Amino acid sequence: MRHNKVKTMMRIPHMLASALCWVGAWATTAAHAAQDLPGGPAVNQLNLHPPATRIAQEQHWLHWMMLIICTVIFVAVFSVMFYSIWKHRKSQGAKAAHFHESVTVEVIWTVIPFIIVILMALPATKVLVAQKDTTNADITIKTTGYQWKWGYDYLKGEGEGIAFLSTLDSSHRAMSNSGDVSQAPADYLLKVDNPMVVPVGQKIRIITTANDVIHAWMVPAFGVKQDAIPGFVRDTWFRAEKVGDYYGQCAELCGKEHAYMPIHVKVVSAQDYSAWVAEQKKKAAALLDDPKRVWVLDDIVARGEKVYAANCAACHQASGQGAGAIKALDGSAIVKDQDAARQIQVLLQGAANGAMPSWKQLSDTDLAAVISYTKNAWSNKTGQLVQPADVVAQRGK
Amino acid sequence: MSAVLDHSAHAAGAAHGAHDHHHHGPTGWRRWVYATNHKDIGTLYLLFSFTMLMVGGVLALLIRAELFQPGLQLVNPELFNQLTTMHGLIMVFGAIMPAFVGFANWMVPLQIGASDMAFARMNNFSFWLMIPAALLLVGSFFMPGGAPAAGWTLYAPLTLQMGPSMDAGIFAMHILGASSIMGSINIIVTILNMRAPGMTLMKMPMFCWTWLITAYLLIAVMPVLAGAITMTLTDRHFGTSFFNPAGGGDPVMYQHIFWFFGHPEVYIMILPAFGIISQIVPAFSRKKLFGYASMVYATSSIAILSFIVWAHHMFTTGMPVTGQLFFMYATMLISVPTAVKIFNWVATMWRGSMTFETPMLFSVGFIFVFTIGGFTGLILAMAPIDIQLQDTYYVVAHFHYVLVAGSLFALFAGVYFWLPKWTGVMYSELRGKIHFWTSLVFFNITFFPMHFLGLAGMPRRYADYPMQFADFNAVASIGALGFGLAQVYFFVAVVWPCMRGQGAKAPAKPWDGAEGLEWELPSPAPLHTFETPPKLDATATRIIG
Numbered sequence: 001m002r003h004n005k006v007k008t009m010m011r012i013p014h015m016l017a018s019a020l021c022w023v024g025a026w027a028t029t030a031a032h033a034a035q036d037l038p039g040g041p042a043v044n045q046l047n048l049h050p051p052a053t054r055i056a057q058e059q060h061w062l063h064w065m066m067l068i069i070c071t072v073i074f075v076a077v078f079s080v081m082f083y084s085i086w087k088h089r090k091s092q093g094a095k096a097a098h099f100h101e102s103v104t105v106e107v108i109w110t111v112i113p114f115i116i117v118i119l120m121a122l123p124a125t126k127v128l129v130a131q132k133d134t135t136n137a138d139i140t141i142k143t144t145g146y147q148w149k150w151g152y153d154y155l156k157g158e159g160e161g162i163a164f165l166s167t168l169d170s171s172h173r174a175m176s177n178s179g180d181v182s183q184a185p186a187d188y189l190l191k192v193d194n195p196m197v198v199p200v201g202q203k204i205r206i207i208t209t210a211n212d213v214i215h216a217w218m219v220p221a222f223g224v225k226q227d228a229i230p231g232f233v234r235d236t237w238f239r240a241e242k243v244g245d246y247y248g249q250c251a252e253l254c255g256k257e258h259a260y261m262p263i264h265v266k267v268v269s270a271q272d273y274s275a276w277v278a279e280q281k282k283k284a285a286a287l288l289d290d291p292k293r294v295w296v297l298d299d300i301v302a303r304g305e306k307v308y309a310a311n312c313a314a315c316h317q318a319s320g321q322g323a324g325a326i327k328a329l330d331g332s333a334i335v336k337d338q339d340a341a342r343q344i345q346v347l348l349q350g351a352a353n354g355a356m357p358s359w360k361q362l363s364d365t366d367l368a369a370v371i372s373y374t375k376n377a378w379s380n381k382t383g384q385l386v387q388p389a390d391v392v393a394q395r396g397k
Numbered sequence: 398m399s400a401v402l403d404h405s406a407h408a409a410g411a412a413h414g415a416h417d418h419h420h421h422g423p424t425g426w427r428r429w430v431y432a433t434n435h436k437d438i439g440t441l442y443l444l445f446s447f448t449m450l451m452v453g454g455v456l457a458l459l460i461r462a463e464l465f466q467p468g469l470q471l472v473n474p475e476l477f478n479q480l481t482t483m484h485g486l487i488m489v490f491g492a493i494m495p496a497f498v499g500f501a502n503w504m505v506p507l508q509i510g511a512s513d514m515a516f517a518r519m520n521n522f523s524f525w526l527m528i529p530a531a532l533l534l535v536g537s538f539f540m541p542g543g544a545p546a547a548g549w550t551l552y553a554p555l556t557l558q559m560g561p562s563m564d565a566g567i568f569a570m571h572i573l574g575a576s577s578i579m580g581s582i583n584i585i586v587t588i589l590n591m592r593a594p595g596m597t598l599m600k601m602p603m604f605c606w607t608w609l610i611t612a613y614l615l616i617a618v619m620p621v622l623a624g625a626i627t628m629t630l631t632d633r634h635f636g637t638s639f640f641n642p643a644g645g646g647d648p649v650m651y652q653h654i655f656w657f658f659g660h661p662e663v664y665i666m667i668l669p670a671f672g673i674i675s676q677i678v679p680a681f682s683r684k685k686l687f688g689y690a691s692m693v694y695a696t697s698s699i700a701i702l703s704f705i706v707w708a709h710h711m712f713t714t715g716m717p718v719t720g721q722l723f724f725m726y727a728t729m730l731i732s733v734p735t736a737v738k739i740f741n742w743v744a745t746m747w748r749g750s751m752t753f754e755t756p757m758l759f760s761v762g763f764i765f766v767f768t769i770g771g772f773t774g775l776i777l778a779m780a781p782i783d784i785q786l787q788d789t790y791y792v793v794a795h796f797h798y799v800l801v802a803g804s805l806f807a808l809f810a811g812v813y814f815w816l817p818k819w820t821g822v823m824y825s826e827l828r829g830k831i832h833f834w835t836s837l838v839f840f841n842i843t844f845f846p847m848h849f850l851g852l853a854g855m856p857r858r859y860a861d862y863p864m865q866f867a868d869f870n871a872v873a874s875i876g877a878l879g880f881g882l883a884q885v886y887f888f889v890a891v892v893w894p895c896m897r898g899q900g901a902k903a904p905a906k907p908w909d910g911a912e913g914l915e916w917e918l919p920s921p922a923p924l925h926t927f928e929t930p931p932k933l934d935a936t937a938t939r940i941i942g
Contacts, residue, residue, distance in 0.1 A: 034864030041865035045853035048785055059781050063852075066779060070772040078765065081743045085761070090683070090750045096910075097748040100685035105744070106737070110691075113736040117729045120779070125722060127781040132718040176861045181468040188467065188864045208715075213555040214648055216713055216788060220854040225784050227714045229649060230554060231642025234715030251713070251788040251856045253548045255555060256475040259859040324473060325542060354558040355542075 035186040039221055040247035049220040052246060052267070053238045056223030058127040066120065073116075131223065134237045137205030139198065145208070145215025145228035145250070147357045148257035148314070152196050155207070159277040162284070165361070166192045168260045173314045176260070190247045193310060195264035198240065199273035205237045212357055216252035219265055227252055240267040257314060289365035291388040297372070300385060304373025307366045311359065312374075320378045325355065330378040340386045343371055344394040364388040364395070422924075432524070433517035434924060435502045440819070441524050442499030443812075445531070447888065449491030450805075452535060454881050456484040461843075461877040464870045469861055477860035478546035483534065485549025486566065489666070490573045491531055493804050497669040498523075498580045500811055501608045503819065505584060507915040507922060508602045510593025510931045510940075515586040516579075523579040526572050533569040537562035548858060550659070553640030553651040556629050563633065567626045574619040581612035581619075588612075593914070595933035599693070602913050603686065606693050607672030610700045614661045614668075617704075622658040625651060649714050656707035664703045666800060668696060670807030671738060674760050676913070677814050678742050681757035682749030683910035688741040695734035695741075702731050712783045721780045728778035735771055739764060754908070755829030759810035762837050763803065770798025773848070788858075791851025797844045809836070809887070814911075817903030820895040821921030828890045835883040842876030912938040 036042040039052070051057040088094040139157030143150060146165075154162040169191040175181060181188065198204050208217050208228035218225035222238040240246070248263040268276065295303075309318070312329075316322050320330035329335050334343050347367055350358035359367065368388045375384045423431050432438050460480050463471045472480065502520070506513055514520045537544040542560025545551070556563055588609045592601070628639040629651070638644025640651040671692075679686040686692065708716060708724040716724075742764055751757070773795040777783050786792060809832070816824050846869035855866045862870065894900060906916040914933075917940045918926055931940040 034867060037863070037865060041853045041855070041863055043865045044849070044868050045865065046849045047852050049854060055781075056785075059785055062779060063776065063782050063785070066776045066782065070775065074768060074772060077739065077743060077768070081746060081761075081764070084743065084746045084748070085751060085753075088682075088747065088749050088751055090752045094748070094750045096683040096750040098684075099748075100687050100745075101689065101691075106688055106691045109740045110733060110737055113733045114730075117732060117775075120775075121726055121729055124725065124779045124781055128721055128725070129718055131781060131784065132721070176467075176469055179468045179470040181466070181864065184467065184864050186864065189861060190863055213558065214552060218854070218856075220785060223781075223784060225713050225787060229642075229714065231645075231647070232649065236715070248854070249856050249859075253478070253552070253555065253858045255558065256473075256478060256546070258478070259474065259856075259861050324475065353560070 034184075037186045037190065037247065039245045040187065040190050051223065052221040052240050052242050052244070053223055054241070055127070055131045055238065056221060058130070059223045062124060062127060065123065069116070069120065131236075134205050134235045136203060137237060138202040140205045140207060141196065141198075142207045142209065142233075143196075143217050143228060145210035145212075145217070145254065145261075146361065147212045147255050147354075148250075148261040149311075150192075150196075150215075150217070150261060150263060151211075151361065152194075157202075158199070158274065159280070162277065162280045164194045164280075166194045166196065166264070167310050168192060168262055168314075170309050170313050170318075173260055174318070187247070189260065190249070190262045190264065192262055192264045195245070195266045197266045197268060197273065197276050199270050200240055200243050200267050201270075203237055203239045205235055207233050207235045209233045211361065212354060213254050214252045215250050215254045215261070217248070217263060218251045219246050219248035219263055221246045222265075224248075225251055240265075243267050243269055260314065289363055289388065291364040291392050293365075294387055294389075295368070295372075295385070297376070297383070297385050300369045300372045300387075301376050303365070304369035304371070305377070307362070307370040308373050308377075311362070312370065320374065320380075327356075329374050330380060332380075335374050336380055336382055338384065340371060340375075340384070340390060341394060343374075344386070344391055345397070347371065348391075348394060360395075364391040367391045430525070431521065433513075433521050435506050435514045435517070435520065436819075436922065436924060438514075438520050438524050439499045439501075439503030442495050442502055445524070445527060446492050446494075446496035446499060447892075449487055449495070449531060450884065451888075453484050453487035453492055454884065456480050456487065458877060458881050460484060461874040463860060464862070465874040466871065467862055467864055467867050472860070474860040475546060476543065478548075478858065479538065479544040481858050482546050482548050483538070483544050486545075486570075487531075487534060488800075489549065489662070490570070491527075491534065493666050493800065493808075494573075494577065495527060496808050497608075497611070497666070497804075498577075500604075500669065500673070500808070500815075501580075501584050504815065504915065505587055505605055505608060506591070507818075507918065507926060508605050508913055509588060509591065509596050510914050510927050510933065511587055511591035512925065512927045514583050515591055516583050519579050520583055523576040523583070526576040526579075530569040530572040530576070533565045533572075537565045537569075540565060550652075550655060551626065551629065552655075553629060553632065553646075553648045554642060557633055557641055564630065567630050570626050571623055574623050577615050577619050581615040584608055584612040585616075593927065593930045593933055593937075595935075596937045599690065600937035602672075603675035603689070603692060604669065604672035607668040607675070607696055610696050611665050611668045614665050614700055614703065618658040618661045618665075621654060622662075625654040625658065628654075649711070652711050652714060653708065656710045657704075659710065660707040661700075661703040663796075663799075664699055666804045668700065670763070670804045671696060673807045673811040673814070674742065674763055676911075677756045677760045677810050678745050678764075680814070680908045680911040681754065681760075682746045682751050684745060684749040685912075686741070687744035687747075688737075691737060692741055695737045698734040699731060702727065702734070706731060709778055709780075709783070712780045713787045725778060725780045729775060732771065732775050732778075739768060739771075750910075754813070754826060755824070755833055756810045756814035756908075758830065758833045759806050759813065762833065763806040763810060766802035766806065766837070766840070767799060770795055770803060773798065785854075786851055788856055789851035790847040790855050790857055793857050794844050794847035794851060797847075801844070802840055806836070809833075812892070814908070815915070816892075816895050817907045818915055818918070818920050818922055820898065821903050822895050822898055822900035823903050823907060824891050824895050824900060828886075832883060832887045832891060835886070836880060839876045839879035839883055843873050843880055844876070846870075846872050912936075914938070914940065 140155045142153040149167040208226045210228040210230040215228040226236040246265045250261045315326045322328040347359045365388045368386045371386045375382045540562040545563045545566045547555040631637040632641045638646035640646045706728045709728040903920040932942045
């Protein structure tokens, strides 16, 4: 009953949307005509995302309730005001009355809003209590905010032990920098390399924390937004009711790449989830790097190029030239130094007050690879090679 | 030369000429640097705040220009964050707050029949402190690493990553806080001690009442802000870890302290606006303010409630459910006294004899558009909905509806209302109306679409955004440009001619429905007024000798 009402009401914005389309149509050129992204924003969307969880549905309903009550009061109050403006004008020959106080009236219009507010608060309380109940989760995933990516660790339930980082597709970041979005896909700035994968219909508890500054993990279709606070853990939950892709973005200012750390959650069937878990475990086993392995130059540089593209290119640029306050790596004395210790420390500890963040969460092999890559890319043809063992040696220092 | 800038206010009406004959103050630049006259200092405050409004407006237009289209065309994300941060700080601390202090300086002594502010030299100091603070804020763009980029809320631990300009910003906030506290003490002492005989508190004009309450709020919370940013400073440089999680500090504690200041701060920026509107609506309805006493009580309740709602800015930090419930209920409660104010204004207009000169237009515009902001505030107060809307453009739309269509429109209303008294000439009514309608239309073009962006989940403080948000952003940017130009027009076509004394000569009381002691004085108000306390009639609105 309640949700039918929501559906009828949801048609209103669509009619409004078409009416408003012309406003935007002349403002932006056809060159970047956008398309709706299911699970993400729709073009000129006027309301909350179509809910994919029970909680989001309730929030949706609450918002409609508030919008309708507020609109009714607004129209009522301003009908009186505009009637008065129309009728009680000097030019209409209106003579001013002399009344200027009435305790009865004041009491009435204090008590009535008070009662309305209480009536509004009752359903809100119910939803609030439900959305804070994170008990009895099927799967628990720790979500760590990094400048500027998300780390997902599957802590409990099926898939326990899976851990990976989720970063914005670097081609989107480059497109943003170029200023030319004429070729932008529907998931512009929302596409990540490794989405979070969860099974449909299961209660997923998200534990948030952060590595550096405060971030916020949000997925509008789930009705979830939770700050990820360094040094603290907080939690939230969702139970997705439909299979599909859902998108969100970081919602707490976290530095210069704040707009570039999206969230992509893939909701799949129970079987698909089990298959995904099996595949991840197999991949993890295959990828498990032996930090004692001794690499040859070509292999480690090839590996490093990928690490660089996923983690470093956003700031230092694919060309290694940096930009503005971001240091160039091409020709950098630290990078070309025969002794790699200093560069390893910069990557482990960060530098410039955290403007260069710490990358200690990357594996020893990845760090060794990316350093080896920078030592041999662009004009830095040093031929030097850093082994994972060198990084291990520096970690303790 | 200008009437405001002109020193020879001696040409004042014969009855008041006697006030001036023994005055030989400094002239030229000394008049302003050594200013102790409340009218001169009020003028300085108003000109300063308008300058900062223009600076903050340019920053806003740079933001909107970047957001006109998706993709980065003009600024890099680092500079973008600096722009949003400094736009917020400059508008809040440089434009809106000093503008209201300027109004208080000009109008409080005139309205209560006092000769000047209580502490004339401290008054000078509180104004001139603002100049170095403003230079530090604006100059921070040219420091190594650029201006602070942690948002105007300066959340830790992001502030710990900022360059030296963060320290400049903190120092500027300290100075501005000291200035505000001095200004507040001055206003409180003036209102409590210097009212003319017969001007009892409950006969006092509403503008003085709202400022009295605001001044108490300022004294209560500016030290809290000072504490928060001092702890940030020691975290940055002296090895403390109040907010630095790496040393066991608590970043959420920063937010609690900041918003314990920040929420009353919101009311500091709106209560004097309520006061201005409460003066203007009766004047142009030619009818007394309805429910004067309940207006005073409503203002006081809003002020008291403002101390127990701060954590509604923090629903997504992960407070316990009881905490969220308490702050949700308390916040929703604020809508009750606010509604009472709206009802009283409408009841004042009811069966009045209304005319719609520019001050009244801006007041009605204020009531209409501010109420939209009030309702979105009520929607945001609901914690379950706030989870969707926190840190999105919905919030940006909400607080611009209450701060621009609220505070700024009330300031404009007040400027048009009292400009004849300040300058001695009437502004052009046609130009005032052009300013009002362009401001109202462009304001809504700019900020109304932001509600949709926020509902659709576009986070605030984003330098670039998904393609689906492009059209509404383009519309908002066009609106912002129009709104900015309307304010340039306001200065060039309205304020400047009046300051130069161009226009019809203003009578002592240009608005036939206006009441209050300021209208008993000639226009422009002579430099020195009420040097001997005036004798008031029973309503304390007229001088009887």
